[in-house]
Amino acid sequence: MTDSTLTINNILAPELTLCRVNGTSKKRILEFISEKVAGQYPELDETQIFNNLIARERLGSTGIGQGIAIPHCRLDGCTRVVGALVTLEEGVAFDAIDNQPVDLLFTLIVPREATSEHLELLSQLAEQFNDRSFCDALRACTSNDGLYQKITGNR
Template sequence: MSDTSLTIDNILAPELSLCRVPASSKKRVLESIAERIHEHDGALSESQIFNNLIARERLGSTGIGQGIAIPHCRLEGLEHVVGVLMTLEESIEFDAIDNQPVDLVFALVVPKEATSEHLELLSQLAEKFNDRTFCDRLRQCDDANTLYQRMTAASE
């Protein structure tokens, strides 16, 4: 499989789609992301992922507005891009650009070297999340499987 055609369905696994996650803060959301990636792939360091996500947030919030955040970071020793999709039980403060609380999160952890793929994925995500109807359909999911299906359904 070549890395040039990275799409959301290549990087998101059903077990990395989490529905109605209870989270009280931005820090807790980032901890949950790191925990889940580590559970999914034990070779990846939970603390390293968490620290890299936090470091990225310090550069500027990844809250892109309309209740959506796309936290992302690079990770040394990672072979492939990993995505985590979460809807939150309750909206939380995320320092988003529009100051709105966040309840829809898509985290992206990419290999240290991946730059163009990384940007390509971010733009794919931003495009999908720009569609308010699509976001509402994600927010309405009651289980992880439906969430995964809706996120990865071919977008025409």
């Protein structure tokens, strides 16, 4: 997808909006997300997604502070931008810039060549997640559907 008007609503499927997941570690959460994305998009390889997310984390944590992380990677064979939103039951250590545990993650998987879309979406996400009341509202959600409605609804 090379549409320059990509938004969260265009890339996030309800099936990849998961509320209050139990996570024990950064690695386990990224495995969980990789598994869910590959389940929703069978043309994508779960192991490749996980390896690319981990490789990106090795370059520097995607934990942006205040309990938020935006794990992301480029992926060969990916033909569209894919988003996944996960809130955690309890925060996990994520090597975030403020050393706080992460409990709110928005994962982005983009085609290998989607450089400008990738950067634009990261910018949109960072801006949205900079709004503390919006993040608090996401954290307060108690169902996958409620979380999906909150992130895609009018705010």
